[in-house]
Amino acid sequence: MTVHKLAAEAEHSPVGPSSIADIILCPGRVRLQDGMEDITSFAAAEGTVAHTIGELRLKEKEYPDSGIFEQDGHDIVIEKEMLDAVDIYIDHINSIRSIQLKLKDEKIEGKVSLDHIGIPEIYGTVDYSLSIPFKTLYVRDYKHGTGITVQADHNPQLMAYAIGAAWEMLETYETINMGIVQPRTREGDKIKVWETTPDVLIKWAEDVLKPAVQLALSDNAPLNPGEKQCHWCRAKGICPALAKEAIKMAQSDFADFADIQPDPVDTLTIEQVENIYPKLGLMKTFVKAIEERVYSTLSAGQPFTGYKLVNGRRSRSWTDEVKAVTALKKFGIDPYELKTLSPAKAEKLLDKDTRKEIEALIETNEGKPTIVKETDKREAISMAAEDFKNFKKD
Numbered sequence: 001m002t003v004h005k006l007a008a009e010a011e012h013s014p015v016g017p018s019s020i021a022d023i024i025l026c027p028g029r030v031r032l033q034d035g036m037e038d039i040t041s042f043a044a045a046e047g048t049v050a051h052t053i054g055e056l057r058l059k060e061k062e063y064p065d066s067g068i069f070e071q072d073g074h075d076i077v078i079e080k081e082m083l084d085a086v087d088i089y090i091d092h093i094n095s096i097r098s099i100q101l102k103l104k105d106e107k108i109e110g111k112v113s114l115d116h117i118g119i120p121e122i123y124g125t126v127d128y129s130l131s132i133p134f135k136t137l138y139v140r141d142y143k144h145g146t147g148i149t150v151q152a153d154h155n156p157q158l159m160a161y162a163i164g165a166a167w168e169m170l171e172t173y174e175t176i177n178m179g180i181v182q183p184r185t186r187e188g189d190k191i192k193v194w195e196t197t198p199d200v201l202i203k204w205a206e207d208v209l210k211p212a213v214q215l216a217l218s219d220n221a222p223l224n225p226g227e228k229q230c231h232w233c234r235a236k237g238i239c240p241a242l243a244k245e246a247i248k249m250a251q252s253d254f255a256d257f258a259d260i261q262p263d264p265v266d267t268l269t270i271e272q273v274e275n276i277y278p279k280l281g282l283m284k285t286f287v288k289a290i291e292e293r294v295y296s297t298l299s300a301g302q303p304f305t306g307y308k309l310v311n312g313r314r315s316r317s318w319t320d321e322v323k324a325v326t327a328l329k330k331f332g333i334d335p336y337e338l339k340t341l342s343p344a345k346a347e348k349l350l351d352k353d354t355r356k357e358i359e360a361l362i363e364t365n366e367g368k369p370t371i372v373k374e375t376d377k378r379e380a381i382s383m384a385a386e387d388f389k390n391f392k393k394d
Contacts, residue, residue, distance in 0.1 A: 015213050016124040017112075017160035022232065024156060024208060027216035028223035032235035039234075040072035047144035049076045051127065054086045054142060055109045058093060058128070080348040082144075085183035089142050092181055092191055093128055096138050105131035112164025117205055119213055122160060129165040137166050137173045143182040152180045152192040159201055160209070170198050188377065227281035236285060237293035246286035249279050 014030050015023055023030060040048075049069045056063035065083060069076040097106070107129045114122040128140040139162045143150050152158060158178040163170060170176075179193040215221055223241035230236045298309040318324040328335040343362045347355055369381060 025229040045074040088183040236289040
């Protein structure tokens, strides 16, 4: 299988558009993360590869439709699912392009900076923007992930990109049209668009963005832990504010429950549960951060009293599958086992027209009931008593 490599990425700003939303919530994270290694997850590396394919296609350059990308220490296989997701992005961008015959004012993975409004520290790369002078500025950001659905409405990352892409012409547009393209999201629309006017962005930059960046780059930038801003923070394992908040929450919320036996959850009042439940996300973040820090400490060969790092459960695999097949056949054993492909895997192998022919053979089963906030757009369900007996927590 062909192995591809990406060119090295440009240096990222510590207060770049992609992290602006979290910096506004917690300015101190910039100082705390300074100098810490940014370890890229598999999902992030996969997203980078998808972005690269989209960029090459929009620039009408040759792009790989098979093989493996070596990206940030991960081997990313180019599969049909990835190409189908990028197709949705390309189709959407082409629909925007059709509005403007001259594309000289478009940027594909274009460099943007907020230097012109007095924030030179913010710079980055916008996935796509198209300027129709004195009318509309279009800005789009591609999200390949599935776990967290990203909204476009008042999205700080999009707003920063728009200000940067417009440069000093921001006030000359009638409207600013910003959108998130997230083809693999598990909920909501795959394409979300928010349209506003330049004065809204200018006011936000003056009232919110500038003060947040100035505070983040100061020596006394405050730490403000929260479920959202801590989620991707590299420093959450060493953050004193997160530790203090999680411990304070645990002490205040569970101090009165120590003597409740034998099943504390069943004996709590619903008011007590309502007080505790919204705080579990931050506590889980803290627990995960502690686990990650212990793991990294032991991985580096440093001592951690009472614990050690060992290999997990062993697994076995063939050193050479071709030779294994030959050997098994020799002993009269069928080396293969048949298993029906799942609808999702089958659809990855079919084109759009062929998929329609198998739709009648597929049934959709409702997912396991999930607890979400009331602001979620999905309709609430009511479970029958018999169903509730079989309910399992995540």
